[in-house]
Amino acid sequence: MKLKTSFLIGMFIVVMVLTGCEPLLVLDPKGPQGRTTANVIMISIWTMAIVVIVVFAMYFYIVRKYLASRQSKDYVPPYIEGSVKLEIIWTAIPILIVAFLSVVTVISTYKVESVPEGYEEEPLVIYASSSNWKWHFSYPEQDIETVNYLFIPTNRPIEFKLYSFGPISSFWIPQLGGQKYAMADMVNTLNLAADVPGEYSGRNANFTGEGFAQQTFNVTAMSPKEFDKWIRDIKSTAETLTEEKFDELLQPGHLGQSTYKGTHLEFSPPPENHHSKEPLKDNQEEIKNQKIIKDDLSNDEDHSNMKH
Amino acid sequence: MKVDKSLPLEYGTEQNRLNILGFWVFIGAEIALFGTLFASYFTLINRTGNGPAGAEIFEIAPVMIETILLLTSSFTIGLAIHAMRMGKVKATITFFIITLLLGLGFLGIEIYDFIVFIHEGATLQTSGFTAILFLILGTHGAHVLVGIFWGIFIISQLFKHGLTPRTNNKAFIFSLYWHFLDVVWIFIFSFIFMKGML
Amino acid sequence: MKELFPRKHVYGFISSLLLSIIALSLYYFDLTFQLSMSILLITAFFQAAIQLIVFMHAGETEDKKSIYITIYYGVFIALVTIFGTLLALIWGYY
Amino acid sequence: MDFLDRFAVPNPGPTIYASMVAIALTTIAIIIGLTYFKKWGYLWREWLTTVDHKRIGIMYLISAILMLFRGGVDAIMMRAQTAVPDNTLLGAQEYNEIFTTHGVVMIIFMAMAFIMALMNFVIPLQIGTRDVAFPRLNALSYWLYFAGAMLFNISFVVGGSPDSGWSSYFPLAGTDFSESVGTNYYMIALQISGIGTLITGINFITTILKMRAPGMSLMKMPMFTWSALITNLIIVFAFPVLTVALAMGTMDRLFATNFFTTENGGMDMLWANLFWVWGHPEVYILILPAFGIYSEIISTFARRNLYGYKSMVYSMIAISLLSFLVWVHHFFTMGQGALVNSIFSITTMAIAVPTGIKIFNWLFTLRKGSIVLTTPMLYSLGFIPIFTIGGVTGVMLGMASADYQYHNTMFLVAHFHLVIIPGVVFAMIAGLFYWWPKMFGFMLNERLGKWSFWFIAISVCLTFFPMFISGLDGQARRMYTYSESTGFGVWNMISFIGAIGLAIGFALIVYNIYYSVRYSPRNIPADPWNARSLEWATATPVPDYNFAILPEVKSTEAFWDSKIYGDKLFNKRIEPIHMPNNSGMPFIMGIIFFIWGFAFVFGLWILLVLSTIGIGICLALRSYEKDEGYYIPVDEIERVEKTGGKKK
Structure with a gap:
């Protein structure tokens, strides 16, 4: 049977690749969150492999055995209404499997949504914002900003604050953990950490138009010492990020990597607190005031642009 | 056409019974439609941007009048069907006309309401909140408007043909539609206007 | 017997x-x-029920079951959409 | 000239010019052909104005096959572009347009139409009735679908294709980032065909609930009818959600409202939410009829009754309810937190339970059967293992924490293709082969059919299995190219080879149709497969009125029982049969809707108002029209019955 062989070969290839002839990025994690997800994935693959094997075994056995060509001419298939007992069995077993996977899912989802376990240190906050088709990384603590590349210290939790200057993007570093959307009117939080130094690739995973394919960035994880040294180097060499410069960076297109002193957060604050359920009146007023200031600023921008 | 005399005329033929059940299914779809609009409304309710919030633009008086007009029209269309089942053409037509006039009155006040909203700075384009407000009210209003045109057609057919299985069926289905619009208005009134003004 | 005075309608x-x-x-x-x-929820759903049963004669034919299933299904979907949407877009972010 | 500029395509390329020429040539050829063979009158009388569910079904079928090839060409181009790293066959913009139209065409205009085709043709026959509840509305549904499909397809040559993905997430699909009219086409075309689909839903629910043959209680309905009933129930409750979402999107794009914008209180996530509130049930709208078809075919060719009929029904009802409770799994990564994601993970995985019940019931239908490997059966047997793989990966995707890694990757692409192709496309082809003799009076060639099956089945695996791997290796979906260092090249090359195999498979099906039209014998019996349900109880080709006498049903397999135990199906005497008149109105309304949509897309407001009035006039005319249909007299029925269904 061609079907059978092709499936077996297919399954064989899948299993071979998954179990590590050559590590796939998602299954080769370099941080605690990525490791949790990779474990969940492997658990689900093995559980599902059992299901697939059982179904396939039954399938091939039944199809082979009851082919008309293998039966006598006068065989008349019986009328069978069904069997409550059997039907209960194949309802109950899937329920058990789903229940097991549900437990795994709930535990692991809470785990990857919070600061990684065992990381006591204060998280390093990095604002990662996307614009067509780049990533801007602002380090408020260190007061520097990078474009299209990311340096992080190992063994320290990183709290990414994600938002976008354009379409919905998805911030994803496969080897460190799962992705999350960066959107224009709110800030999402993604907790990651790296425990192995090295270079990892990151990208926007959510389609954002023409330049989407190249909207990637490099992540370098290094020891805290090296990280501090890198910060010091930048402070002494990089130019300061001005508002004009930042507006230039926001123009749609692709850019190489670049580094600046200061962050854009001061003159272009992230869209935080847009999601309060019932904003108090003063709060609303405050937001309104902020908006007015922002509008004024944007008017100014227009003027400056006109001068150019 | 076989007409079953044991049932009211509007159920008299097989096709009539199909029409009525089909319309009920359509009402089911309408429930989902307005459900989605309400879901979007509740989601966008605090997203007022630089525009006004509901509490700032809603007024109780027009809403009260609209509610009473529509409730009464729902009552009169019920009476129209009652009269129709008793075989009284004139009464049926009269109640139909009253219903449509009440509907027109409702629409007039709704349009007035819209003008007030716009004067207070809540246009369709102002914010997410005003957009969904206008969409949900507008969808309901458009249903009423379509209903008025539809009602006029039915009245003219009642004039021409009197009470036949065909016209009765149309009138009955129209009444279902009209009552349903009343139900939708009750939810709009309760969960948009009253909730907004509390 | 059909009666001239529409008692049910007036009560409704x-x-x-x-x-x-x-x-x-x-x-x-x-x-x-x-x-x-x-209170609003209760009054609104009562009103809807009055319209359905008294005015719309939802239960008067052999298709009663189909009609009610359709309405219940519709209400179920509407509620799921409303609360699911709020859960996913508003409440989930706290 | 300024006025005409808006109709120009913003990014013209050779493919677009070629299609312009091709469209022009085809149109001219059709017009000349119709005139030369004097077929205009025939076309109008027999097809454009028909209200016969069988003919409407066939028109859906032809449209679906045309759309399959439109979507298929898109797919081949995508696979060719990504076959090697850094390929420059297509530009980013072209690729974006192609994958967008591929998705929309395949889901909305191919799969939906295919389902409508089979439902239209088969359901009234299967429940032993003469037509659907509202024959004219049925024709209107088709013409609305057709208007929507044509409107969407002309976007390629007039004004520009949509390019923000079939899910058209805002703000990317908003005017800020999608300036061309492409996304307007998406919004309006889907709206028009969506209305058509909703009308079909209402029509079929009423038909199935009220028009079944005497004695056929709900629990005696054939499984395909059951699946159609539940599908249409989902359609009726899911499509209004799409209607609202599209209305909002249209207003955002054309009236500058702020539903999904990122300022003034707009909420881009609301689009994603509403889209998937409709979008997930839509998946089950596609798959449930397919399950019904498999149930019919498997029990026919295993020569056994369907195992666990009741649990099959209950599991479909469970799926229909659950399908409305899971949509958030399409955007687990939007940031709504662990609690919400956990809830929707659990509901998602719960769907695996009723689906599993169905798989086991099919296996146990095969058991103790006598399996005949016809083409439809091969597709059904091919479905079970491939769909199982697609299904279990669905469970994996349902696990929120893991989904953070699968989301937006080729893993996801592999999953949904491995569910939709064996689940829906196989079913459609199987159904096509299975009911073809009933539709056209001859069989499709079995040898070619089997060849096409092996090509398609193996190629599906070849095309989509590598995507699991490249997905786990970090390849995001919708990337028009990738660099060599990523190592995705080999997997994409395998996919491309598979895609060619798929193309050959589908070409074989078309060749099969051509070959069978020419050479297949016409003297086939009314029940060539030795099948079990009522559609085989009437003559082939099916007379206009379907059944001269309405059948009386005592069991779930009334026709089978009549063959085996001699139950009599037709006990009454022939009486005059009431038939609906043909009407040109649905077709004319379709044309007006097309103009309405076109005016909307380009913001031609005067035309829009005029066509809206036109639609209103059509509705008013319909209201005043007195059309009682006509009766076929007894002697004519008897004459038709004697000739075995052949007309005149």
Whole structure:
């Protein structure tokens, strides 16, 4: 049977690749969150492999055995209404499997949504914002900003604050953990950490138009010492990020990597607190005031642009 | 056409019974439609941007009048069907006309309401909140408007043909539609206007 | 027997007017938000039921079951959409 | 000239010019052909104005096959572009347009139409009735679908294709980032065909609930009818959600409202939410009829009754309810937190339970059967293992924490293709082969059919299995190219080879149709497969009125029982049969809707108002029209019955 062989070969290839002839990025994690997800994935693959094997075994056995060509001419298939007992069995077993996977899912989802376990240190906050088709990384603590590349210290939790200057993007570093959307009117939080130094690739995973394919960035994880040294180097060499410069960076297109002193957060604050359920009146007023200031600023921008 | 005399005329033929059940299914779809609009409304309710919030633009008086007009029209269309089942053409037509006039009155006040909203700075384009407000009210209003045109057609057919299985069926289905619009208005009134003004 | 006076309709109309007045009166009383919302919910669903049963004759034919299943299904979907949407877009972010 | 500029395509390329020429040539050829063979009158009388569910079904079928090839060409181009790293066959913009139209065409205009085709043709026959509840509305549904499909397809040559993905997430699909009219086409075309689909839903629910043959209680309905009933129930409750979402999107794009914008209180996530509130049930709208078809075919060719009929029904009802409770799994990564994601993970995985019940019931239908490997059966047997793989990966995707890694990757692409292709496309082809003799009076060639099956089945695996791997290796979906260092090249090359195999498979099906039209014998019996349900109880080709006498049903397999135990199906005497008149109105309304949509897309407001009035006039005319249909007299029925269904 061609079907059978092709499936077996297919399954064989899948299993071979998954179990590590050559590590796939998602299954080769370099941080605690990525490791949790990779474990969940492997658990689900093995559980599902059992299901697939059982179904396939039954399938091939039944199809082979009851082919008309293998039966006598006068065989008349019986009328069978069904069997409550059997039907209960194949309802109950899937329920058990789903229940097991549900437990795994709930535990692991809470785990990857919070600061990684065992990381006591204060998280390093990095604002990662996307614009067509780049990533801007602002380090408020260190007061520097990078474009299209990311340096992080190992063994320290990183709290990414994600938002976008354009379409919905998805911030994803496969080897460190799962992705999350960066959107224009709110800030999402993604907790990651790296425990192995090295270079990892990151990208926007959510389609954002023409330049989407190249909207990637490099992540370098290094020891805290090296990280501090890198910060010091930048402070002494990089130019300061001005508002004009930042507006230039926001123009749609692709850019190489670049580094600046200061962050854009001061003159272009992230869209935080847009999601309060019932904003108090003063709060609303405050937001309104902020908006007015922002509008004024944007008017100014227009003027400056006109001068150019 | 076989007409079953044991049932009211509007159920008299097989096709009539199909029409009525089909319309009920359509009402089911309408429930989902307005459900989605309400879901979007509740989601966008605090997203007022630089525009006004509901509490700032809603007024109780027009809403009260609209509610009473529509409730009464729902009552009169019920009476129209009652009269129709008793075989009284004139009464049926009269109640139909009253219903449509009440509907027109409702629409007039709704349009007035819209003008007030716009004067207070809540246009369709102002914010997410005003957009969904206008969409949900507008969808309901458009249903009423379509209903008025539809009602006029039915009245003219009642004039021409009197009470036949065909016209009765149309009138009955129209009444279902009209009552349903009343139900939708009750939810709009309760969960948009009253909730907004509390 | 068919009767000339539409008793059911008049009762229905009066009760729906009453329910509306109860709902409207909330505007003038200073109740808590939760209490007001519960009253609104009750009055709204009662009104809907009156329209369905008294005016729309939902239960008068052999298709009663189909009609009610359709309506219940529709209401179920509407509620799922409303609360699911709020869960996913508003409540989930706290 | 300024006025005409708006109709120009913003990014013209050779493919677009070629299609312009091709469209022009085809149109001219059709017009000349119709005139030369004097077929205009025939076309109008027999097809454009028909209200016969069988003919409407066939028109859906032809449209679906045309759309399959439109979507298929898109797919081949995508696979060719990504076959090697850094390929420059297509530009980013072209690729974006192609994958967008591929998705929309395949889901909305191919799969939906295919389902409508089979439902239209088969359901009234299967429940032993003469037509659907509202024959004219049925024709209107088709013409609305057709207007929507044509409107969407002309976007390629007039004004520009949509390019923000079939899910058209805002703000990317908003005017800020999608300036061309492409996304307007998406919004309006889907709206028009969506209305058509909703009308079909209402029509079929009423038909199935009220028009079944005497004695056929709900629990005696054939499984395909059951699946159609539940599908249409989902359609009726899911499509209004799409209607609202599209209305909002249209207003955002054309009236500058702020539903999904990122300022003034707009909420881009609301689009994603509403889209998937419709979008997930839509998946089950596609798959449930397919399950019904498999149930019919498997029990026919295993020569056994369907195992666990009741649990099959209950599991479909469970799926229909659950399908409305899971949509958030399409955007687990939007940031709504662990609690919400956990809830929707659990509901998602719960769907695996009723689906599993169905798989086991099919296996146990095969058991103790006598399996005949016909083409439809091969597709059904091919479905079970491939769909199982697609299904279990669905469970994996349902696990929120893991989904953070699968989301937006080729893993996801592999999953949904491995569910939709064996689940829906196989079913459609199987159904096509299975009911073809009933539709056209001859069989499709079995040898070619089997060849096409092996090509398609193996190629599906070849095309989509590598995507699991490249997905786990970090390849995001919708990337028009990738660099060599990523190592995705080999997997994409395998996919491309598979895609060619798929193309050959589908070409074989078309060749099969051509070959069978020419050479297949016409003297086939009314029940060539030795099948079990009522559609085989009437003559082939099916007379206009379907059944001269309405059948009386005592069991779930009434026709089978009549063959085996001699139950009599037709006990009454022939009486005059009431038939609906043909009407040109649905077709004319379709044309007006097309103009309405076109005016909307380009913001031609005067035309829009005029066509809206036109639609209103059509509705008013319909309201005043007195059309009682006509009766076929007894002697004519008897004459038709004697000739075995052949007309005149």
